[in-house]
Amino acid sequence: MYWTSTSRLETPMLALIESRILALIESGTVASIGFLTGAQPAASRAAESRRAAAQLHDHATLVDRCRDTKLQHQQRADRAATSR
DSSP, rough: OOOOOTTTTTHHHHHHHHHHHHHHHHHHHHHHHHHHTTTOOHHHHHHHHHHHHHHHHHHHHHHHHHHHHHHHHHHHHHHHHHHO
């Protein structure tokens, strides 16, 4: 024999818990599908675009700075070679 209780207080509580669990599963599923498909909100895509542009700008600045440093070094080396 199995003992079961079907009081009026337990049934609404179980329904509430079940509905919350189903809502969590549903929102998790939607988030997983969005993650797998690469779906992002427009604001997130815009922020990603700004970060990529800033990173590209920073990289270009670094390359320019390195080139300028190399040119300055070459000019100093050329002056030192001609002054000897």
